[in-house]
Amino acid sequence: MDIRNCQINLNHWYVVARSSEITNNILPVTLWKENLVLYRDNLGKINALEDRCPHRQVKLSAGKIVNNNLECAYHGWQFNSEGKCDLVPYLTEKQKLPTCQIKAYPVRELDGFIWIFPGEENHQEITPLSIPEWEHLNYIATVSMIEFKGHFSYLIENIMDMYHGHLHNNYQAWASAKLANLQVNEHQVDAYYEAESYYKIDKIWSISQLFFPALRRLHPEPLNVSYLYPHWKSTLGKDFTIYCLFCPVNETLTRAYLIHFTSLNAFWRLHKLPVWFRRFIKNSLFGSAQKMLDGLVFEDVNMMEQEQESYLTNPQLKNYELNPTIAKVQQLIYEQSIR
Numbered sequence: 001m002d003i004r005n006c007q008i009n010l011n012h013w014y015v016v017a018r019s020s021e022i023t024n025n026i027l028p029v030t031l032w033k034e035n036l037v038l039y040r041d042n043l044g045k046i047n048a049l050e051d052r053c054p055h056r057q058v059k060l061s062a063g064k065i066v067n068n069n070l071e072c073a074y075h076g077w078q079f080n081s082e083g084k085c086d087l088v089p090y091l092t093e094k095q096k097l098p099t100c101q102i103k104a105y106p107v108r109e110l111d112g113f114i115w116i117f118p119g120e121e122n123h124q125e126i127t128p129l130s131i132p133e134w135e136h137l138n139y140i141a142t143v144s145m146i147e148f149k150g151h152f153s154y155l156i157e158n159i160m161d162m163y164h165g166h167l168h169n170n171y172q173a174w175a176s177a178k179l180a181n182l183q184v185n186e187h188q189v190d191a192y193y194e195a196e197s198y199y200k201i202d203k204i205w206s207i208s209q210l211f212f213p214a215l216r217r218l219h220p221e222p223l224n225v226s227y228l229y230p231h232w233k234s235t236l237g238k239d240f241t242i243y244c245l246f247c248p249v250n251e252t253l254t255r256a257y258l259i260h261f262t263s264l265n266a267f268w269r270l271h272k273l274p275v276w277f278r279r280f281i282k283n284s285l286f287g288s289a290q291k292m293l294d295g296l297v298f299e300d301v302n303m304m305e306q307e308q309e310s311y312l313t314n315p316q317l318k319n320y321e322l323n324p325t326i327a328k329v330q331q332l333i334y335e336q337s338i339r
């Protein structure tokens, strides 16, 4: 199996954008070599169409939204949310609307993200990964975008192999990881590491550990990472939960969103405060781990792009692998790709 050329399994929900990226604009996105265009109708509902005008095959994303239709920039043909031609401005009385049809994708807006189902199977039977912390008042979120020139397998291998803490010395995320248990089924790989964390969020001022290294003290915490194909979730002790939502663009380009949650569960006093105030705290602290998260991403991207480059120049070179998690991750990618 050549893992670096594996396809994605299209019959899953993938994330293509953050909700905040689409207001009344038109957003072109690419998911596994398919070009899509996203826009909101006047009720705020997101639509996702193939980014192609069937008249002359130009991009619909260069057009504009007119009465909830997408109007092509070239001759002004309009398409509705089902991808059917709805209006041709110069249609004569004797002419009928062309029956052309472009693909309309199942789309959902959930937990601050736009999810697309690119496959042919029944999308109702498959649920997108849920991120309950996004709305929950006890969690503070930070979002970082990952975009790197490489196959998505490099990213999932990077975040499933916690021995790479070595790389992140400057950002002190975790230390001394030791793989303690590995569980696998046809949908997921769970790896449990015994590790040490620098952070303990048990007082409200503990949040400042995110900014001041001198306040951090190493202590043991379980570090769990799960490949919930095609996405990823991790917890470090009780204080941190991280998700990685994948949008593989093609074999050599991957986008993903990393969402870091700091838990306020330890502050029971805080939970007695009025909801509006708790929401205010949640919103004001949004992005408090930004520097750390972006720093980690920058270091990882550098390594993953080197891996991809090296693979393209010398595909025959074999890696030496000591972490059994990697083989399981690769096997899952392969099995999902031939489903």
Ligand code: FES
Binding pocket: 053, 054, 055, 056, 057, 058, 072, 073, 074, 075, 076, 077
């Ligand atoms: S190419 Fe789109 S309307 Fe002609």
Ligand SMILES: [Fe+2]
Binding pocket: 158, 164, 168, 296, 300
């Ligand atoms: Fe990393």
